Amino acid sequence: MNIVVCIKQVPDSAATLKVEEPSNVSWGDALLIINPWDEYAIEEAIRLKEKFGGKVTVLTVGTEQSKEALKQAVAMGCDEAHLISDPAFVGSDALAMTYILAQAIKQLGEVDLVAFGKQAIDSDTGLVPAGVARRLGWPLLSYIAKIDEIDPAGKSLKVTRLLEQGRQSVSSKLPVVITAVKEINEPRYPSFMNIRKAGKLQIPVLDAAAIGADVSKLGATQAATQWLKVFPPPARTGTVEMISGDSPQAIAVTLADKLLAEKVI
Amino acid sequence: MDFQLTEEQQYFRRLVRDFAEAELKPRARHTDEAAEFNWLAVKKMGPIGLLGLNVPEDYGGAGVDAVSAAIAIEEIGRGCGSTGLAIAAHNGLGCGPIVLFGSEELKQKFLPPLATGSGKLGALALTEPGAGSDLAGGVQTFAQHEGDEWVIQGNKMWCTNASSADTIVTLCRTDRSGGSKALSLILVPTNTPGLIIAPAEKKMGLKGSPTHAVTYDNVRVPYEYLVGKEGYGLQHTLQVLDGGRIGIGALSIGLAQAAYEEAIKYAKERHTFGVPIAQHQAIQWMIADAATQIEAARLLVYKAAWLKANGKPFTKEASMAKLFATEVSEKVCFNAIQIHGGYGYSAEYPVERIYRDQRLMTLGEGTSEIQRLVIARNVLT
Numbered sequence: 001m002n003i004v005v006c007i008k009q010v011p012d013s014a015a016t017l018k019v020e021e022p023s024n025v026s027w028g029d030a031l032l033i034i035n036p037w038d039e040y041a042i043e044e045a046i047r048l049k050e051k052f053g054g055k056v057t058v059l060t061v062g063t064e065q066s067k068e069a070l071k072q073a074v075a076m077g078c079d080e081a082h083l084i085s086d087p088a089f090v091g092s093d094a095l096a097m098t099y100i101l102a103q104a105i106k107q108l109g110e111v112d113l114v115a116f117g118k119q120a121i122d123s124d125t126g127l128v129p130a131g132v133a134r135r136l137g138w139p140l141l142s143y144i145a146k147i148d149e150i151d152p153a154g155k156s157l158k159v160t161r162l163l164e165q166g167r168q169s170v171s172s173k174l175p176v177v178i179t180a181v182k183e184i185n186e187p188r189y190p191s192f193m194n195i196r197k198a199g200k201l202q203i204p205v206l207d208a209a210a211i212g213a214d215v216s217k218l219g220a221t222q223a224a225t226q227w228l229k230v231f232p233p234p235a236r237t238g239t240v241e242m243i244s245g246d247s248p249q250a251i252a253v254t255l256a257d258k259l260l261a262e263k264v265i
Numbered sequence: 266m267d268f269q270l271t272e273e274q275q276y277f278r279r280l281v282r283d284f285a286e287a288e289l290k291p292r293a294r295h296t297d298e299a300a301e302f303n304w305l306a307v308k309k310m311g312p313i314g315l316l317g318l319n320v321p322e323d324y325g326g327a328g329v330d331a332v333s334a335a336i337a338i339e340e341i342g343r344g345c346g347s348t349g350l351a352i353a354a355h356n357g358l359g360c361g362p363i364v365l366f367g368s369e370e371l372k373q374k375f376l377p378p379l380a381t382g383s384g385k386l387g388a389l390a391l392t393e394p395g396a397g398s399d400l401a402g403g404v405q406t407f408a409q410h411e412g413d414e415w416v417i418q419g420n421k422m423w424c425t426n427a428s429s430a431d432t433i434v435t436l437c438r439t440d441r442s443g444g445s446k447a448l449s450l451i452l453v454p455t456n457t458p459g460l461i462i463a464p465a466e467k468k469m470g471l472k473g474s475p476t477h478a479v480t481y482d483n484v485r486v487p488y489e490y491l492v493g494k495e496g497y498g499l500q501h502t503l504q505v506l507d508g509g510r511i512g513i514g515a516l517s518i519g520l521a522q523a524a525y526e527e528a529i530k531y532a533k534e535r536h537t538f539g540v541p542i543a544q545h546q547a548i549q550w551m552i553a554d555a556a557t558q559i560e561a562a563r564l565l566v567y568k569a570a571w572l573k574a575n576g577k578p579f580t581k582e583a584s585m586a587k588l589f590a591t592e593v594s595e596k597v598c599f600n601a602i603q604i605h606g607g608y609g610y611s612a613e614y615p616v617e618r619i620y621r622d623q624r625l626m627t628l629g630e631g632t633s634e635i636q637r638l639v640i641a642r643n644v645l646t
């Protein structure tokens with residue numbers, strides 16, 4: 001199978017974000033990681049490759065720095081990586097991002113499946129996979145908790161989607177775009193062997209021309225959405241009360257009474 | 266001079282640290298208290314390469330350089346001493362002799378399952394009831410060459426991993442006439458009839474790393490299971506131990522580092538006389554000493570590993586590194602309990618366990634006295 005995984009490099013969830021109004025968010029030199037949801041997509045892609053053969057190509061739209069995320073994906077077992085980067089991309093919104101990714105995927109030959117995480121932990125719109133699927137003209141299977149069956153030769157698959165109301169069993173033809181939720185698998189650790197491979201890998205950079213993207217559709221001025229204002233949520237107010245008592249039982253009773261009085265329980 | 270780890274080595278460290286934080290540390294107390302080997306985590310180590318650190322990629326290993334291997338053992342030890350010893354012994358003692366001296370057939374047959382984690386672990390049996398420091402004079406286990414087989418008879422003591430191993434490389438006497446060419450290393454699969462593994466020893470610490478007496482009652486293995494050259498068992502063993510000592514040094518640093526981090530955390534939290542105890546100079550001195558000692562020990566261990574990685578002689582440096590790192594670890598862990606006051610003596614705090622765990626380090630793979638003997642022999646020539 002020819003599988004593509006799209007990943008985003010995001011600040012570690014433990015990073016402290018600095019917000020400058022109107023809409024500038026920075027995280028200093030905080031650790032940058034692969035968007036955690038994307039790790040499930042990577043794992044699923046590698047498992048499919050291990051089962052059916054073929055290769056996994058990992059893509060990200062970002063800057064030179066994003067190569068680190070790509071290397072980490074290779075260290076987990078992806079075969080190839082491309083950085084998609086061009087000054088013209090700066091300021092692109094989710095809509096433009098779907099155009100860039102779809103153009104890039106079209107350069108990769110016959111692709112059977114494109115895997116995403118269900119959303120990115122920073123901008124968090126969850127829009128990109130749907131947009132990419134639409135632009136490629138492929139079905140979107142979102143929130144996949146399990147790939148039940150897949151027949152690469154017969155070009156079909158059956159999956160379980162995890163929805164708030166319950167589970168949904170869906171079948172579709174390939175090629176397809178999927179987004180993964182954490183129930184789908186347990187992402188593996190990178191391996192020493194693949195880290196070595198990733199260290200040696202030259203990651204090609206594809207610019208707008210290389211993916212045949214029309215730059216007049218990209219960048220801040222063309223964005224369909226604008227971040228008018230970004231602001232941190234108001235600091236939590238509240239007080240801490242330490243409960244003391246003669247025994248753990250007595251403390252627990254006091255705690256339960258207080259929680260009842262506050263209508264928490 | 267370059268004291269910088271390579272990018273790859275830094276990445277390895279981050280990976281093993283993340284792994285140990287997630288898979289080993291949260292379970293370390295249980296592993297010790299229940300004397301339960303952490304198989305779940307060890308099985309996950311195979312695909313990462315942690316079970317084949319010195320095994321070439323052709324045989325399913327990671328084939329990392331000796332510095333990276335030391336870093337890996339250090340970080341595993343920082344998470345869990347028991348698992349650290351088991352993995353250090355597996356790599357250095359279990360796989361080590363096969364990698365260094367095994368025939369092509371032995372390597373192809375036994376290394377892939379050991380290195381990838383598809384099988385169980387490896388062990389090395391040198392010590393006997395009457396032979397520890399003095400292997401040349403003391404080893405009684407005898408292997409008789411009969412036809413195309415070895416027939417092994419004898420008793421081994423203190424064999425780490427025996428109950429979780431597929432292979433036990435065994436130091437046997439193969440020539441009753443004595444002399445320096447009287448011993449040989451022979452690989453014994455643990456499923457061989459006549460091999461009896463006794464229940465795990467009850468120990469002071471490292472309880473999640475089972476150690477066993479092993480009895481060989483007419484154990485028959487093919488002649489080809491000879492590891493290295495017949496009569497060179499002692500020489501091969503000493504070479505294996507040189508590498509193993511870097512591992513024990515690294516493990517000691519991991520334990521010391523863990524205790525040191527716990528001590529700092531506690532010193533910042535605990536208040537006496539109106540201030541965190543970290544503000545008392547007596548506590549600060551212990552912490553400053555620990556920081557300095559760990560740094561010095563780490564440099565010695567990495568230097569020995571670097572020499573090994575670069576194909577230079579490293580026997581003396583490995584002994585120095587093992588001697589120094591294990592004695593530093595003793596001091597750092599002792600003071601970590603001191604900084605915790607009475608709570609440090611409670612099993613509720615990890616420093617109690619770490620102190621018990623590190624106590625082995627000045628004994629196993631050559632006692633401190635034997636290290637000094639090796640160093641003295643090297644400097645007095």
Ligand SMILES: Cc1cc2nc3c(=O)[nH]c(=O)nc-3n(C[C@H](O)[C@H](O)[C@H](O)COP(=O)(O)OP(=O)(O)OC[C@H]3O[C@@H](n4cnc5c(N)ncnc54)[C@H](O)[C@@H]3O)c2cc1C
Nearest residue numbers: 007008061091093094116117119120123124125126127128
């Ligand atoms: C330099 C820069 C400037 C930006 N300026 C603006 C702006 O002015 N206005 C604005 O609205 N947004 C802006 N963005 C945000 C950017 O467009 C977001 O990537 C986009 O909105 C989608 O992110 P998301 O987190 O909502 O992804 P989601 O849709 O939540 O993510 C779902 C899946 O899509 C994947 N995905 C998301 N982004 C990428 C990517 N870049 N490469 C590969 N896979 C990806 C995720 O990894 C995940 O698997 C900017 C981004 C950059 C890098």
Ligand SMILES: Cc1cc2nc3c(=O)[nH]c(=O)nc-3n(C[C@H](O)[C@H](O)[C@H](O)COP(=O)(O)OP(=O)(O)OC[C@H]3O[C@@H](n4cnc5c(N)ncnc54)[C@H](O)[C@@H]3O)c2cc1C
Nearest residue numbers: 389390391392396397398423424425628629630631632634
């Ligand atoms: C938890 C644990 C795991 C172990 N794992 C293994 C294993 O996997 N495989 C294995 O083969 N062995 C293993 N051992 C055994 C260990 O290597 C030996 O215990 C160690 O080598 C010391 O041998 P001994 O106990 O016989 O002590 P002895 O050799 O009897 O020494 C007793 C004391 O005398 C001192 N001494 C001895 N000779 C001299 C000398 N010439 N000069 C000065 N002082 C001297 C020693 O330093 C020590 O203080 C393990 C031991 C333990 C406790």
